[in-house]
Each structure stands twice: as structure tokens, then as C-alpha cells.
Amino acid sequence: xxxxxxxxxxxxxxxxxxxxxxxxxxxxxxxxxxxxxxxxxxxxxxxxxxxxxxxxxxxxxxxxxxxxxxxxxxxxxxxxxxxxxxxxxxxxxxxxxxxxxxxxxxxxxxxxxxxxxxxxxxxxxxxxxxxxxxxxxxxxxxxxxxxxxxxxxxxxxxxxxxxxxxxxxxxxxxxxxxxxxxxxxxxxxxxxxxxxxxxxxxxxxxxxxxxxxxxxxxxxxxxxxxxxxxxxxxxxxxxxxxxxxxxxxxxxxxxxxxxxxxxxxxxxxxxxxxxxxxxx
Amino acid sequence: xxxxxxxxxxxxxxxxxxxxxxxxxxxxxxxxxxxxxxxxxxxxxxxxxxxxxxxxxxxxxxxxxxxxxxxxxxxxxxxxxxxxxxxxxxxxxxxxxxxxxxxxxxxxxxxxxxxxxxxxxxxxxxxxxxxxxxxxxxxxxxxxxxxxxxxxxxxxxxxxxxxxxxxxxxxxxxxxxxxxxxxxxxxxxxxxxxxxxxxxxxxxxxxxxxxxxxxxxxxxxxxxxxxxxxxxxxxxxxxxxxxxxxxxxxxxxxxxxxxxxxxxxxxxxxxxxxxxxxxxxxxxxxxxxxxxxxxxxxxxxxxxxxxxxxxxxxxxxxxx
Numbered sequence: 001x002x003x004x005x006x007x008x009x010x011x012x013x014x015x016x017x018x019x020x021x022x023x024x025x026x027x028x029x030x031x032x033x034x035x036x037x038x039x040x041x042x043x044x045x046x047x048x049x050x051x052x053x054x055x056x057x058x059x060x061x062x063x064x065x066x067x068x069x070x071x072x073x074x075x076x077x078x079x080x081x082x083x084x085x086x087x088x089x090x091x092x093x094x095x096x097x098x099x100x101x102x103x104x105x106x107x108x109x110x111x112x113x114x115x116x117x118x119x120x121x122x123x124x125x126x127x128x129x130x131x132x133x134x135x136x137x138x139x140x141x142x143x144x145x146x147x148x149x150x151x152x153x154x155x156x157x158x159x160x161x162x163x164x165x166x167x168x169x170x171x172x173x174x175x176x177x178x179x180x181x182x183x184x185x186x187x188x189x190x191x192x193x194x195x196x197x198x199x200x201x202x203x204x205x206x207x208x209x210x211x212x213x214x215x216x217x218x219x220x221x222x223x224x225x226x227x228x229x230x231x232x233x234x235x236x237x238x239x240x241x242x243x244x245x246x247x248x249x250x251x252x253x254x255x256x257x258x259x260x261x262x263x264x265x266x267x268x269x270x271x272x273x274x275x276x277x278x279x280x
Numbered sequence: 281x282x283x284x285x286x287x288x289x290x291x292x293x294x295x296x297x298x299x300x301x302x303x304x305x306x307x308x309x310x311x312x313x314x315x316x317x318x319x320x321x322x323x324x325x326x327x328x329x330x331x332x333x334x335x336x337x338x339x340x341x342x343x344x345x346x347x348x349x350x351x352x353x354x355x356x357x358x359x360x361x362x363x364x365x366x367x368x369x370x371x372x373x374x375x376x377x378x379x380x381x382x383x384x385x386x387x388x389x390x391x392x393x394x395x396x397x398x399x400x401x402x403x404x405x406x407x408x409x410x411x412x413x414x415x416x417x418x419x420x421x422x423x424x425x426x427x428x429x430x431x432x433x434x435x436x437x438x439x440x441x442x443x444x445x446x447x448x449x450x451x452x453x454x455x456x457x458x459x460x461x462x463x464x465x466x467x468x469x470x471x472x473x474x475x476x477x478x479x480x481x482x483x484x485x486x487x488x489x490x491x492x493x494x495x496x497x498x499x500x501x502x503x504x505x506x507x508x509x510x511x512x513x514x515x516x517x518x519x520x521x522x523x524x525x526x527x528x529x530x531x532x533x534x535x536x537x538x539x540x541x542x543x544x545x546x547x548x549x550x551x552x553x554x555x556x557x558x559x560x561x562x563x564x565x566x567x568x569x570x571x572x573x574x575x576x577x578x579x580x581x582x583x584x585x586x587x588x589x590x591x592x593x594x595x596x597x598x599x600x
Contacts, residue, residue: 005407005410005411006509008403009403009406009407009410010407012400012403012404012407013403013404013407013408013411013419016403016404016480017419017422019400019477019480020422020423020426020477020480021422021426023434023437023438023440023441023477024426024429024434024437026437026440026441026447027433027436027437027440030440038440039440039443039445039446039447039450040445040450079318079319079322080319082315082316082318082319083319083320085315086312086315086316086319086320090312090315090316093312093316095320099316099319099320099323100590100594101590102323102324102327102328103319103323104589104590104593104594105327105586105590106327107531108530108531108534108535108586108589109535109586110534110535110537110538110539110555110578110582111535111538111540111555112538112540112555112558112559112575112578113334113538113575113578113579116334116558116562116571116572116575117330117331117333117334117575118326118330120330120333120334120337120568120572121326121329121330121333124333142326143326145322145326146322146323146326146327149319149322149323153319178312179311200428203428206430207430207431207432209431209432209541210540210541210559213559214562224430224432227432227433227436228432228541228545231432231436231439231545232544232545234439234443235436235439235440235443239436240440243430243433243436243437246429246430246433247429247430247433250428250429250430251425251429253428254421254424254425254428255421258417258421258424262417
């Protein structure tokens with residue numbers, strides 16, 4: 001649906017964008033502030049980046065968070081893809097309603113509930129079977145996979161419904177067995193969705209504070225846990241520096257993902273046009 | 281006796297092989313089942329089971345033990361199983377003013393924030409839909425980008441704006457509009473700003489997805505029949521975007537009700553929301569049974585909206 005934008009809509013759009021971006025821009029600008037008090041300008045400086053890079057605590061938190069995010073994204077993408085396939089391509093099966101419910105619920109479930117329930121789960125497991133011995137990397141990763149896979153599944157489901165079943169049907173008509181169709185046609189065509197699902201799971205994990213705070217153990221501080229413990233006491237210029245780096249990294253990742261998706265959409269459109277031309 | 285033990289061993293060799301083969305064939309036939317079973321099992325174990333454990337703990341009593349609650353099922357000396365269900369935690373929460381007010385306050389804050397997200401998000405989504413083919417993907421990208429950047433840092437950005445010595449107060453003071461800083465950080469106002477700011481993309485994106493599918497010819501038809509733009513909007517466009525409105529509102533309302541980070545960072549100790557109480561109950565007081573009961577009551581409040589959301593999600597994915 002195209003059409004003229006009224007003046008009212010344009011004003012709302014501009015105000016909305018300002019609302020979104022002014023706080024972020026200020027956050028970045030103040031990271032280059034010499035002054036120790038964040039909102040008081042004391043001239044340009046890279047002082048807080050130096051402070052940041054010298055902090056061993058920060059590096060340890062970054063490395064733990066990246067490790068968790070990587071493992072989480074990989075497993076969540078695998079599980080989420082299987083779940084998406086099951087929901088879109090397998091028709092009805094027993095327990096589908098429950099399965100679908102468990103796939104959607106993590107998207108909206110308040111984090112405190114998910115975090116609390118996973119913590120009591122891990123503690124009960126430890127009493128029953130002696131695992132997990134200590135909470136930290138493993139427990140945070142499992143918790144993250146559990147909610148990330150739901151987001152991946154949504155991405156995969158959207159792509160599966162978007163790309164239709166024409167090619168799969170054609171392959172089946174030409175004698176390919178269903179499993180072959182899956183591995184030779186469906187999975188390769190899912191690649192862009194797999195990549196964006198992986199990236200989504202990766203950033204979700206990097207972003208999570210509440211659930212990680214519940215299921216972590218002594219000494220295992222992820223980056224958000226570290227940031228939170230510092231900013232609870234007020235503004236800190238080194239956190240502004242850290243924020244600037246994180247925003248830059250994430251914006252780059254999102255831009256890559258967006259370009260990939262955009263290209264795929266165009267390729268699909270081309271395929272469709274070619275197919276239509278072939279028909280006529 | 282010997283016969284009994286040797287007899288089955290004769291056909292067992294080929295049987296073993298065929299069993300393996302049968303498993304393999306079964307796997308080949310039922311690969312769909314395997315694909316469903318893996319994520320299903322994961323979610324059953326790590327998503328559903330934990331809820332039952334929380335429900336179980338909410339029915340226990342605080343005890344000096346590790347973990348700090350009484351057992352639900354106990355084997356008494358005489359071999360009799362006793363099952364103890366204690367509803368005290370729930371009566372305690374529901375009768376205590378502090379908890380009741382906190383629940384009400386959370387609902388008030390999340391409903392109001394949802395309303396403001398809709399009020400501002402709807403025109404923004406509509407403006408994006410009506411944008412040209414070049415601007416549209418860029419604007420959409422601009423909405424999605426903050427959604428990917430750290431939630432914690434977006435809240436932190438507002439701490440810098442709203443603080444007594446923050447950007448807004450500094451600006452107003454240097455313009456001579458005010459003489460002393462207005463207290464904004466650590467108030468309920470700051471919590472509203474924080475929720476509207478961080479949850480706005482969750483409102484805009486489903487609205488956009490819904491509006492994008494609208495048929496522009498309906499508006500033309502209404503105009504041809506003499507309807508004014510305002511009238512067309514309220515009688516054609518708005519009713520057709522109800523699914524988007526419902527999805528967006530639920531995506532904001534449900535997580536906002538249990539929000540912990542925003543009331544903690546922007547509200548300080550002055551704004552009580554249930555997510556924060558739950559977290560503190562658990563980490564500082566370590567009263568697990570009460571914390572679990574608080575979680576169950578919160579879940580109970582949100583079950584209906586979550587089910588409505590699932591219904592709409594299911595309908596949306598079937599309709600495509």
C-alpha cells in the first residue's frame with residue numbers, strides 16, 4: 001500500500017525517529033567526553049576507552065558473553081530450524097498445539113519468570129542427578145538456547161511460508177524422496193533465514209541480563225551482568241565507551257543481515273518472474 | 281535349563297541384525313518424528329518442567345534447609361507417603377497490601393505504557409507503510425536497529441538524559457527555563473519513558489506487517505463514494521488493522537508487566553513493580569516459596585493475554 005504521506009504522518013515519523021536516535025547519539029557522544037561526570041562536557045578525549053581496555057574484568061566478561069552467544073546461536077539455530085520445519089511442513093501431529101504453545105510462549109514470557117523457573121530447575125536437577133555441579137557457562141547457555149530457539153523458529157517459519165512449496169513439489173514429482181527434498185531443496189533455500197536466525201540468537205544472548213542473572217553462579221559474570229552492576233550506582237563514562245563499541249558492532253551485524261535478506265527477497269522475486277514468464 | 285539358554289541364541293544373531301536394520305529403517309521412515317522430537321524434548325525439559333517445579337515450590341513452606349523449602353512428598357517412617365500442599369504463600373500474597381499494590385501498580389504502568397506505544401507507534405507504522413519504495417526499507421531498518429541493540433544500554437541512555445545533572449536538565453537550565461533541576465530520574469515518569477522507548481519497536485513491527493497487507497483500493501473506493509479521509513481511516517483502515525493492534529499491544533503489555541530492569545534502573549527504589557519485587561524476594565530474602573508464589577500469580581494474570589497472543593499468532597501463520 002503506497003500513497004501520499006500526510007503532513008501529520010511525516011511529523012510523527014520525524015519525531016519518532018528523533019525519539020529513537022537522540023538518546024543513542026548522546027550516549028555515543030558522551031563516550032568521548034574527558035569529564036568524569038557524564039553529562040558535563042569537558043572536551044573530546046579517548047580517555048574512557050583506555051580505561052575500558054585496561055580493565056581485565058571487562059575482557060573476561062566479554063569473552064564469556066561471546067562464548068555463550070556463539071554456542072547458544074549455533075544450537076538455537078539447529079533446534080529452531082527443526083521446530084520451524086515441524087510447524088510449517090509437517091501438517092498435523094500429536095502434541096502440535098502444546099509444541100506451538102511452547103514455541104510462542106518464550107517470546108512474551110516475562111524474563112523474571114523464565115529466569116526463576118530455570119534456576120529452580122537447575123537446583124532440583126543438581127539434587128536429583130548431581131548435575132549441574134556449578135552454575136555458570138553451561139546453565140546460562142542452556143537458558144539462552146531455550147528462549148532463542150523460539151525466535152529462530154519464528155524466523156524460519158516466516159521464510160518457509162514465504163518461499164512456498166513449489167520447488168519441493170517439483171522435486172518430488174521428479175522422484176526425489178521427501179528426505180532428499182528436505183536436504184537438497186528446503187535447507188539450502190533457508191540459508192539466509194538460517195544466517196539471520198543465527199545472528200538474532202547471538203545478539204539476544206549478548207543482550208540478556210535478567211535470565212543470566214538468575215542462572216549464573218559465583219564468578220561467572222556476563223557482560224550485561226557486569227554493566228548492570230556498574231550502572232546501578234549511576235552514570236559511568238567507561239560504560240558509555242563500552243556502549244559505543246557494542247552499538248557499532250551490532251549495527252554492522254544487523255546491516256549485513258538486512259542486506260542478505262534484501263538480496264534473497266530480490267532473488268526470489270526474480271525466480272518468480274522467470275517462472276511466470278515460463279508459464280505464459 | 282541349558283536348552284532354555286541356548287535356544288534363543290540361535291535365531292538371535294540374525295534377529296539382532298534385523299533389529300538394527302529395523303531401527304534404521306524406522307528412522308528413515310520416521311525422520312519427521314525425529315525432527316519434531318528433538319526440539320519438542322528440549323522445550324519439555326527446559327521450558328515446561330521448570331514451571332511445574334516453580335508451581336510445586338509455591339505450595340511449600342520456607343524451611344531452613346538447602347534448598348530452603350519443605351518437601352511436598354515425604355516418606356514417613358511407617359512407609360506412608362504424605363503430601364503437603366501449603367496455600368499459605370498465596371493467601372499471604374493476596375492479603376498483603378504491599379503485594380496487592382505492587383501487582384496493581386505493575387498493571388497500571390504496563391497498560392498506560394502500552395497505550396502510549398500504540399498512540400505514537402500507530403502513526404509511525406502508518407507513515408512507514410505510506411513511504412516510497414526507497415525510504416521504506418531504510419525506515420524499517422531504522423526501527424529494527426534499536427530492537428537489536430542492547431536493551432540495557434538503551435535504558436542507560438535515558439539515565440544520562442533524565443538525571444538531575446543530565447542532558448535535559450542541563451539544556452533547560454542553560455536556556456534559563458528552570459532554575460533548579462527537575463527530578464525525573466528515579467520517578468514513575470522515567471519508568472514510563474523507559475518502557476515506551478524500549479518496547480516501541482514491538483508495537484510498530486506487527487502494525488507495519490498488518491498495514492502492509494491492506495488493499496489500498498479500499499481507501500480509493502471509500503473516497504470515490506464520498507468518504508472523507510478521517511472517516512475512511514476510522515471506518516476502513518482502523519478496523520482492518522485490529523489484528524496488528526492486538527498483536528502489538530500484547531507484545532508490549534505482557535513483557536512490560538513483569539519488567540525488572542527498567543523499574544530498577546529508572547525508577548530506583550521509588551517505583552514498585554512485581555518483576556523487581558520477585559527478583560529481590562528471591563536474591564536478597566531467599567524466600568523461595570513466596571517468590572515462586574509471586575511468579576505463579578503473575579503468570580496467572582498473564583495467562584489470558586498470552587493465550588490470546590498465541591491464538592492470533594496461530595491464525596496469522598495459518599492465514600499466510
